[in-house]
Amino acid sequence: MIVVRTVAEARAALDALPRPLGFTPTMGALHAGHLGLVEAARSRCASVAASIFVNPAQFGRGEDFRRYPRDEARDLRLLEEAGVALVFAPAAAEMYPDGFATAVHVGGPLTESLEGVSRPGHFDGVTVIVIKLLGVARPDVLFLGEKDAQQLAVIRRCVRDLDLPVEVVGVPTRREPDGLAMSSRNAYLTAGQRAVAPGLYRALLAGAEAARRPGAAAADVVAAAADALPSLAAGLELDYLAVVDEATFVPETGLGPRSRLVLAARLGGTRLIDTVSVAVPSNGHPRPTPTTPATSSRAYPVQDATGMEGRTQ
Ligand code: AMP
Helix, strand or coil, X not given: CEEECCHHHHHHHHHCXXXXXXXXXXXXXXXXXXXXXXXXXXXXXXXXXXEECCCHHHCCCCXXXXXXXXXXXXXXXXXXXXXXXXXXXXXXXXXXXXXXXXXCCCCXXXXXXXXXXXXXXXXXXXXXXHHHHHHHHCCCEEEEEHHHHHHHHHHHHHHHHCCCCCEEEEECCCECCCXXXXXXXXXXXXXXXXXXXXXXXXXXXXXXXXXXXXXXXXXXXXXXXXXXXXXXXXXXXXXXXXXXXXXXXXXXXXXXXXXXXXXXXXXXXXXXXXXXXXXXXXXXXXXCCCCXXXXXXXCCCECCHHHCCCCCC
């Protein structure tokens, strides 16, 4: 596996790799979710490249840029074992040299709702770095996680709008055995918070179950998920819980083939996001329910739907 630090080195080394080339950008602190992206890329592409870059531009003031977990030696080992051919791990000055002045802004509900409200400027930071990385790596296929569903939708829109010559593939979320979506930020959780965290996925599964009932509307899905959420007393603060069209992030009232239930919540100082599809295909037959985690019973007191703090309700 080749490790390169500069744009020039990356270009030269990438040109020599067999095509098609799959690419997966990461911020390091790798877990099995990231490695799932690499696996998906290997199954589709002749070679796979990855990047490790904790992108300062996508962190807001007061967010966790400084304390974001970093362990490059471990990350490189995992990527090599996973069969990655090249890793681009630049310093911030390589990506944002003196005089850097370009912004890339995707407009509308895609960036102005939900994560866009909670994390102002976040998506501008994401789009500029992803476009830069695409310009460096020039991959045939870009692999992104469905866990960051809004980010995936923003990048799909941007790639389409700018006619960027890359296919974007969304990869299903990898979870811990108890259902918690894998995330580098899970490392921040205390033992008590870690015990509460799988309740988020259980709530999403309750929403998905409600979506399967004939005639279910988005409000029924949100209510079922809210009812199953761990309580405020368990230390959970809901940021948002909503059903949106996964391509546009416009809130939905009815369920359709692109309906997605999205959730963000805070446990102490840690912000967690998760999502499941609640799509009802246009033929009216609901898709199968996601697998229920081993601990599917409600282990925590439920919060009354009227107690929700969500902005989108
Ligand atoms: P990050 O390092 O958090 O910027 O994530 C890099 C990529 O990994 C993004 O495309 C994420 O959506 C994806 N990702 C993060 N967590 C997971 C997960 N649990 N399952 C699948 N993909 C993930």
